[in-house]
Structures are given as structure tokens and as C-alpha cells.
Amino acid sequence: MSRNAVLTLALLGSLLIPTQTYAQVSVADIPALPLSGATQPNTPTAPSPTTPVTPPTVTTLPAVNPPLEQPHTARLEGPQSVQAGQANMWNVLLTNTGDKAIDLQHGACDVRFEVVNAAGQVVRTTPKDAICTLQIVGTNVAPGQTGELQKIRWEGKNDQKQNVPAGTYTIRSVFNGDGVLIRPADFSVTVR
DSSP states (O other): OOHHHHHHHHHHHHHHSOSSOOOOOOGGGSOOOOOTTSOOOOOOOOOOTTSOOOOOOOOOOOOOSOBOOSOEEEEEESOSEEOTTSOEEEEEEEEEOSSSOEEEEEETTOEEEEEEOTTSOEEEEOOTTOOOOSOEEEEEEOTTOEEEEEEEEEOSBOTTSOBOOSEEEEEEEEEEETTEEEOOOOEEEEEO
């Protein structure tokens, strides 16, 4: 027999005939090692019964542009109580709190909105079939003055064009045009 054949048989024999037996070890049998030089990771704890749990904020609103740097406030103005199925309008108002005029040249549909129910679910988004022209709108607001950016129309319906159930809803909106983002305060509406 050649030397290579003997080595091959010896190797095969050692593989086929175990000389030692090994106990099976499970991952669960391996103890966790402490992290050296680092603090222990925080383990999540369940919120106490008195701690309110806030659902994550989900939004469909765009946030492409940086916020308007000039001092300002923005808000919605319109009915606080509406009938489901009836069209209502809210004005998106911009108040100039600075000492220089705010001059925006923007598109006719640069305000987007969504309606959120009490559970935090978006039930209505800006209509996709809205007619937007390439018309440029100028919004000029002098220091200390308030001007209208655009209007929002909501009929008390969801995205499937069904009346929403009675309850409290929040209208969230954003102006995203002329290279700036303006976020009016949320507006609470009661639907009857």
C-alpha cells in the first residue's frame, strides 16, 4: 500500500470511528457574557398603567423643502363642527411675525392636507383628482399682517368617498412650495 493510501484510510477511519463522544450543546445552554467596557443595554419595560401610550405618527404629507426661515405663524381657519357628507372650507393663513415682508411665488396646489381620526389613522388625504393648473400664485404678507396661502376643502368623507363616522378629527396641512415648508397648527373638527 502506498503511503497516501495509508494516510487516507487513517483519516477516513478517524472520521468513521469516533474515539470520543460529545454531549450535544444547545444555544440556550450557553450563558450570556457581560459586555466588557460598556454599559448593559437597556431592556424595554412595559409602560405603567398611568403612562399614556402615544401611537406612532403616520403622515402622508410631503416634507421636501426646509422650513420658512422668516418669523411667522400658520394656522387653519374654518368651521369647528361639520356634518358628514357636506363640503366645508378652511383657509390656510400665514401671519408674518418678522420685520421683512414674506413674498412667495408658488403653485395653485402647494397646500396638502390629511384628516386623522381619534385613533391616529389617516382617513382622508389630499384628493388625487384635484385640478391643479400651472398657474403661479403670489402670496405677499407684510410684517404684522396675515394673508391667505390657499384653501382646503373637505366633505367629511374618507378616501373611499364614504361619510366618516361621527367623532373628533384632526386636519393636518402643509404648504410645500417656493422652496419652503410651512406647517400650520393642527385643527380639531367635530363631525356630526
